[in-house]
Amino acid sequence: MNKYLMAVPGTRQISGDDKIFGISKAAQDMAAEVGADKVINATIGALLDDEGNLMVMPSIIDIYRSLSPAEIAEYAPIAGVPSFLKNVKKAVFGKYTPNGYIESVATPGGTGAIRNTIQNYSALGDTVLTTDWFWSPYKNISDELGRKLDTFTMFDADKNLNLSSFSSKVEEILSRQTQLVIIFNAPAHNPTGFTPSDSEWDSIVDILKKNADNTDKKIIFFIDAAYIDFAGEEDASRAFFSKFSDLPENILVIVAFSMSKGYTLYGMRSGAMICVTPSADIAAEFKTVNMFSNRATWSNGTRPAMMILSKIFEDETLYNKVAAERAEFRKVLDDRAKVFIEYSNKYGLEMCPFKGGFFITVLCDNAEEIGKKLQKEGVFMVPIGKGLRFAVSAVSEEKCKIVPEKIAAAIGK
Numbered sequence: 001m002n003k004y005l006m007a008v009p010g011t012r013q014i015s016g017d018d019k020i021f022g023i024s025k026a027a028q029d030m031a032a033e034v035g036a037d038k039v040i041n042a043t044i045g046a047l048l049d050d051e052g053n054l055m056v057m058p059s060i061i062d063i064y065r066s067l068s069p070a071e072i073a074e075y076a077p078i079a080g081v082p083s084f085l086k087n088v089k090k091a092v093f094g095k096y097t098p099n100g101y102i103e104s105v106a107t108p109g110g111t112g113a114i115r116n117t118i119q120n121y122s123a124l125g126d127t128v129l130t131t132d133w134f135w136s137p138y139k140n141i142s143d144e145l146g147r148k149l150d151t152f153t154m155f156d157a158d159k160n161l162n163l164s165s166f167s168s169k170v171e172e173i174l175s176r177q178t179q180l181v182i183i184f185n186a187p188a189h190n191p192t193g194f195t196p197s198d199s200e201w202d203s204i205v206d207i208l209k210k211n212a213d214n215t216d217k218k219i220i221f222f223i224d225a226a227y228i229d230f231a232g233e234e235d236a237s238r239a240f241f242s243k244f245s246d247l248p249e250n251i252l253v254i255v256a257f258s259m260s261k262g263y264t265l266y267g268m269r270s271g272a273m274i275c276v277t278p279s280a281d282i283a284a285e286f287k288t289v290n291m292f293s294n295r296a297t298w299s300n301g302t303r304p305a306m307m308i309l310s311k312i313f314e315d316e317t318l319y320n321k322v323a324a325e326r327a328e329f330r331k332v333l334d335d336r337a338k339v340f341i342e343y344s345n346k347y348g349l350e351m352c353p354f355k356g357g358f359f360i361t362v363l364c365d366n367a368e369e370i371g372k373k374l375q376k377e378g379v380f381m382v383p384i385g386k387g388l389r390f391a392v393s394a395v396s397e398e399k400c401k402i403v404p405e406k407i408a409a410a411i412g413k
């Protein structure tokens with residue numbers, strides 16, 4: 001926006017509508033005009049069936065329907081319903097709870113956890129660090145709160161995590177700033193689908209520890225785990241958490257949990273932020289400051305969603321039912337991804353290293369231009385940096401076979 005009427009500009013640069021929702025709307029408009037069968041809308045970050053309908057886990061809706069009126073309608077405490085706060089730790093860490101003091105605070109989705117972390121653990125004007133491929137709301141939230149967002153190069157030439165870029169950016173920012181929030185979206189990163197290997201996680205922890213040797217500095221490592229339930233088998237995808245045990249006091253780990261994808265409750269706006277620290281005082285402070293921020297922004301969270309999670313983790317039969325349904329959903333996603341990658345390889349497309357999740361990114365120069373060209377062909381993807389993000393979550397296996405050839409043609413391969 002260049003000119004404000006009544007609103008104040010604040011610290012933000014507002015540039016039109018949300019890009020992802022804008023492209024999705026264009027796909028819907030085209031589908032209304034020429035017919036849905038001629039349009040492939042690969043922009044949506046939600047799991048859709050082959051006909052384009054939202055896939056909702058039936059067990060979750062059954063639990064919702066079983067809730068009493070008070071369980072649905074009553075205000076939740078500002079920090080969250082106690083049984084939710086206890087069980088969300090199990091939902092996130094599984095068998096791999098790190099050693100340390102662990103506190104949780106309910107937030108409206110993972111988004112709320114990102115907002116509270118930036119608000120409470122970086123100073124006005126500070127730089128927040130993330131990967132160069134990133135989910136655009138990280139920037140919106142940083143702008144809104146008067147912080148800058150900087151990035152490190154995510155991949156090296158061999159498509160492994162670029163640990164030297166990570167290390168040098170952390171050092172560089174900490175040379176001019178007392179504390180640093182690092183946002184790391186894993187496992188099953190959006191938009192690339194990347195998950196660090198076991199040894200890459202070790203190296204990340206080593207780099208954090210090395211920088212924490214200077215005890216005047218404070219590092220907040222924020223793990224955005226929004227896609228953890230679609231990052232392979234539930235146990236294996238959580239094993240890395242135990243590496244965050246017994247860290248120095250000046251490293252605070254915060255994990256963002258989301259009920260949007262893993263519980264198919266996108267519209268319920270429920271999630272949590274969970275801290276891991278060796279200090280009881282830092283954990284208590286975490287609770288206090290984030291409850292204050294909850295109160296000062298959205299107040300309390302969505303009680304029925306919190307009740308659903310509590311009930312799942314307090315009833316083994318229910319838990320197994322949810323896990324089985326989710327495994328079926330995950331299979332749909334994994335099968336589509338396999339086909340998309342197979343055909344992309346066939347047509348010589350280069351991709352970011354995909355390990356799982358909702359999105360695959362195809363590398364291309366002039367992504368904006370190629371994206372527009374593909375829209376004319378009825379294929380809608382989100383241009384991000386030097387790539388086009390394809391939502392396997394939203395496109396049938398059959399259509400996953402068709403798109404790579406169209407991308408190759410648009411690029412001129």
Ligand SMILES: Cc1ncc(COP(=O)(O)O)c(C=O)c1O
Pocket residue numbers: 045108109110111112135185190224226257258259260266270271
């Ligand atoms: C990378 C990433 N982080 C966090 C979220 C937060 O989701 P929610 O606020 O719905 O929990 C999303 C949702 O699309 C996401 O893609």
